[in-house]
Amino acid sequence: MESLITFLRLTLLSMVPFVLAAQGTMLGGRAGVFNVAQEGIMLVGASLGFIGSYLAGGSTLVGILAAMLVGGIFGLALAYFTTSLKMNQFVIGLSLLFIGTGLSTLIPKLVIGVTLSQPLIPTLKDLPIPLLSNIPFLGRVLFSHNILVYFSILLSIGLWYFLFRTQLGLELRSVGENPNAADSLGINTSKHRYVTAVLGGMLIGLAGAYLPMVYTGTFTEGMVKGRGWLTIALTFFAGWSPLPVLYGSLFFAGIEVASYRFQAGGIAIPYQYLLMVPYLATILVMMFTFRKTRVPGFLGNNYDREKRSL
Amino acid sequence: MEKEAILELRNIRKVFDKTVALDSVSFSLYPGEIHGLLGGNGAGKTTLMNILYGLYRKDDGEIDFHGKKLNIQGPRDAINHGIGMVHQHFLQIGNYTVLENIVLGTNVAHPGTMKLDAEANKIIELGNRFRLPVDPNAVVDTLPVGTRQKVEILKALYRGVEVLILDEPTTNLTPQEVDDLFESLRVIVNEGLSIVFITHKLREVLHVCDRITVLREGRNITSLTRAEASEEIFVRAMVGDQMNIEDSVYFSHGSMANTAVDESSNPALEMQNVSWKTKEGISRLSGLNFQIKRGELFGVAGVAGNGQRELAECVTGVIIPTDGRILMDGRDVTALPVCELLKGRISYIPEDRLHDGFLPKANVAQNLILGYHRQKPYCEGVFIKWNTVYDKVRDAIGEYKIKTNGPEDPGGNLSGGNIQRVMIARAFSMDSQVLVAHNPTRGLDIPSMDFVYNKMLERKKTGAATLLISEDLDELLLICDRVAVLYRGQIVGILDRKDFDKYAIGRLMSGIQAEETADLRAAS
Numbered sequence: 001m002e003s004l005i006t007f008l009r010l011t012l013l014s015m016v017p018f019v020l021a022a023q024g025t026m027l028g029g030r031a032g033v034f035n036v037a038q039e040g041i042m043l044v045g046a047s048l049g050f051i052g053s054y055l056a057g058g059s060t061l062v063g064i065l066a067a068m069l070v071g072g073i074f075g076l077a078l079a080y081f082t083t084s085l086k087m088n089q090f091v092i093g094l095s096l097l098f099i100g101t102g103l104s105t106l107i108p109k110l111v112i113g114v115t116l117s118q119p120l121i122p123t124l125k126d127l128p129i130p131l132l133s134n135i136p137f138l139g140r141v142l143f144s145h146n147i148l149v150y151f152s153i154l155l156s157i158g159l160w161y162f163l164f165r166t167q168l169g170l171e172l173r174s175v176g177e178n179p180n181a182a183d184s185l186g187i188n189t190s191k192h193r194y195v196t197a198v199l200g201g202m203l204i205g206l207a208g209a210y211l212p213m214v215y216t217g218t219f220t221e222g223m224v225k226g227r228g229w230l231t232i233a234l235t236f237f238a239g240w241s242p243l244p245v246l247y248g249s250l251f252f253a254g255i256e257v258a259s260y261r262f263q264a265g266g267i268a269i270p271y272q273y274l275l276m277v278p279y280l281a282t283i284l285v286m287m288f289t290f291r292k293t294r295v296p297g298f299l300g301n302n303y304d305r306e307k308r309s310l
Numbered sequence: 311m312e313k314e315a316i317l318e319l320r321n322i323r324k325v326f327d328k329t330v331a332l333d334s335v336s337f338s339l340y341p342g343e344i345h346g347l348l349g350g351n352g353a354g355k356t357t358l359m360n361i362l363y364g365l366y367r368k369d370d371g372e373i374d375f376h377g378k379k380l381n382i383q384g385p386r387d388a389i390n391h392g393i394g395m396v397h398q399h400f401l402q403i404g405n406y407t408v409l410e411n412i413v414l415g416t417n418v419a420h421p422g423t424m425k426l427d428a429e430a431n432k433i434i435e436l437g438n439r440f441r442l443p444v445d446p447n448a449v450v451d452t453l454p455v456g457t458r459q460k461v462e463i464l465k466a467l468y469r470g471v472e473v474l475i476l477d478e479p480t481t482n483l484t485p486q487e488v489d490d491l492f493e494s495l496r497v498i499v500n501e502g503l504s505i506v507f508i509t510h511k512l513r514e515v516l517h518v519c520d521r522i523t524v525l526r527e528g529r530n531i532t533s534l535t536r537a538e539a540s541e542e543i544f545v546r547a548m549v550g551d552q553m554n555i556e557d558s559v560y561f562s563h564g565s566m567a568n569t570a571v572d573e574s575s576n577p578a579l580e581m582q583n584v585s586w587k588t589k590e591g592i593s594r595l596s597g598l599n600f601q602i603k604r605g606e607l608f609g610v611a612g613v614a615g616n617g618q619r620e621l622a623e624c625v626t627g628v629i630i631p632t633d634g635r636i637l638m639d640g641r642d643v644t645a646l647p648v649c650e651l652l653k654g655r656i657s658y659i660p661e662d663r664l665h666d667g668f669l670p671k672a673n674v675a676q677n678l679i680l681g682y683h684r685q686k687p688y689c690e691g692v693f694i695k696w697n698t699v700y701d702k703v704r705d706a707i708g709e710y711k712i713k714t715n716g717p718e719d720p721g722g723n724l725s726g727g728n729i730q731r732v733m734i735a736r737a738f739s740m741d742s743q744v745l746v747a748h749n750p751t752r753g754l755d756i757p758s759m760d761f762v763y764n765k766m767l768e769r770k771k772t773g774a775a776t777l778l779i780s781e782d783l784d785e786l787l788l789i790c791d792r793v794a795v796l797y798r799g800q801i802v803g804i805l806d807r808k809d810f811d812k813y814a815i816g817r818l819m820s821g822i823q824a825e826e827t828a829d830l831r832a833a834s
Contacts, residue, residue: 165422170414184395185385
């Protein structure tokens with residue numbers, strides 16, 4: 001029983017970076033901007049989240065804001081190069097990925113210098129919800145977590161409502177499906193693309209900051225460990241919809257936690273195999289669900305009003 | 311009756327890269343009229359109206375609306391001023407409902423919850439008033455083309471437009487649907503709105519328009535009322551002096567098509583129970599049976615998406631039928647690879663020239679021999695004989711009037727109409743037993759269409775057969791010996807030339823007869 005509670009608690013805890021990054025990806029994609037720089041943006045978000053918090057004397061809030069700011073700047077760059085300059089989204093995304101990866105290790109070296117052991121920042125505290133956290137079992141699994149766990153769940157529900165139950169959501173989705181149609185009805189396609197790409201970038205940056213702020217208390221090189229890439233797969237198999245993104249994140253987080261538990265449990269399987277599990281799971285899940293999911297019709301393309309089609 | 315024009319476009323000029331699309335074009339619209347904007351492909355009709363609707367910026371000229379100068383920056387300005395446009399390729403979100411498509415971009419009563427009952431009622435009311443009935447909750451992708459067009463018109467009416475622009479609205483409609491559309495347009499103008507009707511079809515213009523303006527190559531040619539107009543005048547206005555109208559097939563009303571068909575020998579092409587299913591098991595063609603005789607021009611009519619593409623690809627070997635046999639000259643060719651079929655048996659003008667027929671990065675010469683590049687005279691052993699190729703290609707460029715800087719010009723530099731000419735030149739460059747032509751005249755001007763018709767009719771003399779799959783019913787009736795109608799992957803009727811009747815074919819195209827027979831079968 002105790003180990004089940006721990007497993008579920010850890011799963012919810014590990015779900016957060018997946019949820020934040022995938023919702024950020026989904027949001028941009030709904031306006032047609034396909035971000036592939038998650039890994040880089042998460043790394044730079046982790047790096048700056050750590051440094052921001054460190055320089056502000058351990059303030060978590062400053063760290064979070066720094067990570068979201070840098071994520072937003074990356075999102076803005078993606079929007080500018082693709083929407084205003086009409087450059088290829090994948091090429092720009094990959095460039096941003098490498099810039100982010102490079103900056104993530106460069107900045108700590110410049111700010112903190114090379115030290116034998118990295119300084120630590122305080123990690124996010126659990127905020128048990130009064131009354132609810134006293135419920136046996138559920139209280140500990142669901143209602144005594146850090147604030148970003150609650151935020152990521154509320155964000156998913158909020159995004160679902162926004163996309164499918166509001167006029168602005170209807171307009172946003174139309175930009176990602178058929179910008180010709182949206183434009184002909186007076187909808188500002190560029191504005192939608194800019195806003196969602198920036199907000200999406202901020203969420204992805206925040207997802208990165210979660211890693212030092214909850215897991216390790218410090219930044220280490222390459223600490224995102226492929227979660228950014230998994231996010232892309234996750235967003236696809238969730239069909240670019242907020243609620244399936246949440247369920248999918250739980251699934252990936254569950255596998256991640258399970259693979260660490262097995263390692264710790266000393267089962268006689270070389271740990272390299274266990275590290276493969278999340279990626280193998282991705283391929284298997286994609287094989288079975290991918291055909292049924294749909295993607296926004298204009299995903300990854302740039303819209304140019306005066307371009308004449310042949 | 312001197313009425314005040316509500317809309318005046320004066321001396322509009324538009325240049326794309328280096329091509330002048332519109333050169334000082336003027337146009338005026340009176341309240342309560344249907345004004346036809348007539349011209350061939352590339353005449354600038356759509357460009358002119360896209361400028362009015364704010365999709366393109368004009369390089370020069372003025373627009374007056376209600377006597378005041380109008381400055382339009384984008385579609386939103388046009389809509390706010392009461393100008394609406396229905397594009398030829400519908401601008402709809404396929405996975406949205408009719409209701410969502412119509413209210414998109416307007417301010418709804420409950421933007422925070424999207425309870426759209428009031429909006430749905432307004433759409434139903436508009437539909438009844440203008441004879442455009444639609445179900446607001448249907449998903450647009452599931453609707454037939456005719457209904458999707460009603461949605462598109464309702465979209466403009468819902469926004470309370472005064473001026474409605476329709477770009478080639480009859481493409482893909484059956485003759486019955488065209489009549490319904492014209493009836494609705496009358497109701498709309500009777501309520502005081504004005505309509506601009508863009509088309510290249512003379513007969514439609516004469517049938518429904520009050521006034522007509524003709525454009526050619528981006529210039530005004532003439533403006534006439536219907537009383538002054540005749541087909542003859544428009545023909546000359548549209549084609550200028552580039553062709554001899556008396557000798558043309560296009561204006562011959564079908565008298566040029568002869569019906570000499572070689573009945574004695576094996577049919578050039580025989581389809582025996584040919585069916586094709588997608589990987590998911592969805593049937594696209596079921597049980598096709600027909601024969602095309604030597605020297606016959608066999609037409610296939612139908613609303614787009616009823617299996618035409620699959621039929622063309624089965625015959626040309628691109629896809630292999632999941633059931634049934636295809637015979638050519640009595641020989642089974644069902645599973646022969648495409649490269650074998652291309653050796654004198656089949657030539658193909660695909661419908662989707664950009665995806666299936668053309669390499670934009672390759673040059674014109676390479677595009678012109680594509681598919682035949684393994685055969686003599688282009689190839690000897692494993693080497694391509696480029697001298698021969700370039701000689702032949704230069705001839706083709708001249709004969710088919712392909713506008714290009716030469717055989718080494720990249721294909722992507724050609725305009726849509728010229729790419730189509732390359733497709734046609736390639737298909738006619740080698741002798742073939744059966745030519746499969748899918749919408750071969752799409753994007754061509756009248757003289758070029760005429761040229762293609764002549765080429766197809768010439769094939770009859772040598773006993774070669776042609777399978778012409780077209781969405782243009784007039785074209786089929788003009789030159790075919792027989793016309794089959796494809797509906798949901800089945801042939802629902804084959805008519806001989808003497809029985810050709812536009813409305814009968816239209817009924818078959820919309821599946822009416824097919825369902826009646828099915829009902830009879832169910833009853834008995």
